[in-house]
Amino acid sequence: MTALPQPFDESFRAMPHAVYNKLRDEKAVHRVALPDGTAVWLVTRDADVRAGLADRRLSVNKAHSTGGYQGYALPPALDANLLNIDHDDHIRLRRLVSQGFTPRRAEAMRAGIQAVADRLADRLEERLESEGTADLVHDFATPLPLTVVCDLFGVPEPDRRPFGSWVSTMLALESPQQVAEAVTSVHDFLRALVDERRKAPGDDLLSALIAARDEDDRLTEDELCSLAFLVLGAGIENVQHLLSAGFLALLRHPGQLAALRGDSSLLPDAVEELMRYAHSQLTAIRRFPTEPVEIAGTTIPAGDTVLLCPASANRDPERYPAPDRLDIRRRDNAHLSLGQGMHYCLGAPLARMQTGLALETLLGRFPGLRPAVEVDRLQWRTSFRSHALRALPLTR
Template identity: 65%
Template sequence: MTAHSDTPALLRPFDTAFFADPYPVYARLRDAGPVHRIALPDGSAVWLVVREADVRALLTDARLSVNKAHSGTGYRGFSLPPALDANLLNIDSSDHLRLRRLVSQGFTPRRVETLRERVQAAADSLAGALSQRLASESSVDLVTEFANPLPLVVIGDLFDVPQGDRRSFSAWVGSMFAPEYPGQTAESINRIHDFLVGLVAERRARPSHDLLSDLIAARDEGDRLTEDELVSLAFLILMAGSENAQHMISAGLLTLFRHPEQLAALRADPGLLPAAVEELLRYAHPNQMAIRRFPTEPVEIGGVRIPAGDTIMLCLASAHRDPARYPDPDRFDIRREDIAHLALGHGMHYCLGAPLARMEIQIGLSTLLRRLPTIALAVPDTQLSWRSSFRSHALTALPVTGPPRVG
């Protein structure tokens, strides 16, 4: 399974079994070697790094660039128009720091804390509606009715996105990652592009007190970012701010369902929740890979030489299950002492929205456990459906049941 020559045969690990449960595949790859040349579902060749020590080190290695200009012939990620592509995930060095400074004030822990009341109110409202549905229906999809709309309330408010457009935007982002028919990815990208260009134009004409208006002011008054950078920042914040928390809430609840003793401990002591969320981020975060990277010079990883311009994927999900880093890594333990992880990034590309994501996940899960104490999985575990995506191990639905007891 490991790569010993300059051009080893391509491995093809992504199949139906992988999409349902990728972790056994990662275990075999880790045992076989630190880096492997694999084929993505579209046939593109990439180098997959699977051990925690290598992944952590390479996340801060200046020889690996996220800028597509350094790509050779391998996988480059989504093909985006310029107005979406000039975002922090595609920019290195000084330009990255410049853009990061412009937007970071919107996500300081102090500013995020001012959103707590709004997040809690939204969670209570959604949980109340879910409870009412469960009073008359045998099961309800938690993804549709709670996990997806909760982050949309928050990130939508930050950008003052019209209520009627929020779910459409979320659906377009979802179909980017897991298209249901040929051409849907491009179609969704075009819709996102048109929507954001229109939103910027509308906000420029009628400024508000939201984060997008602040970014437009920085563009128009200080000339500190280009028009493409402005729209691209809006794209990244709205996409990441909705996508990650949505899937983490549903994945977190499913993980607790699968570990009833841990769920009981959390119900008995809600003070365990912050540590439980960190363990969930390690154990069940939907993002499988960090953003693709391109060596600007040949690099050697575990004895394997990777040429400049090839595509390297750093597998966060595999790193989080590496027994060389975490004792008994496949065990979910909300009392685990070592709660460090890479789910929110490491180094320059550490997630700007990490404080907000943690708040949303904590409030989402705590509200569900408090407001619906008998909530349970409504179907056998084997009947759950997952995205067919190597990037994101995310539920497409989570049917839940349970007599409501609103408190």
């Protein structure tokens, strides 16, 4: 049997977009092996990724898998989340948690988010004054969404950094043992948090979900913990890595940076362009055809694993003129970084607001920031699923 190509090698870890560009130019759908040897179908072009994200025949439910790559091995209390559930159950759970993420609710949080950003900017200033350098990832990009989302769920202050660290370890996919230990830690923490909040409910979103579980019986105990896991984890990771990689992209494009500093009305478009250009998520959650599905002339059998690649679609020249160029004035920018269809990102309004306020704060407070090391020496945490900065040391 001919061995499948394995594109997720050292060259991919160094320059994932260059590898995706090559794959996309060759053809729309590739049969490849993941680093663990399992086979997947990789979909690379915008039109096909966009259609696949909305195709109800491509299920996220592991019950439809015939044994290939299925993603994380999670306990039931973490696995019954929106990323693993289709159709009616997905809609039911999404309605329960969506109250915390409407545009109106995000707007009501604006002042609080700005206060957090200002406080972190003060600490960044102190670090730059005392040490000459500061790490944007550690000192700003991580604690901002960590604070915002944990406030929303009422997570106690001492538990926030450990929780964020466990989630990062899970998503890094670097050490099976560390991933397993992190899964256990997250599972135990969320079980304990639910128990504590059940005894002493507050006005946070987790208390509201517990009430829906206990009083209205609208979700199971596993669904309750799984919702908390997904919203907390995704809410921290996605904004954290977008902020750090997005700010680096602006630093590497001084003309774009100067334009944004000179005209704050460009900020909303800049946020969308950074989501297209620098979002850390490379592939969407794995999917399993419930019947044979044809994508771009390739028939994919039922039960095989399909990986749709928003990162590749976001650089498709058939969809975006000069896609490898950062252009904060880009108007036609319906990127796929937040998903499409039923699984469109629940926290999109909150993510956009945090990113915009953070960039506005950084640009206003620190006009002379620049990388403290050569850009090619920066370290990235890269897997076939994500590409995220480990650290971004800055000076001025």
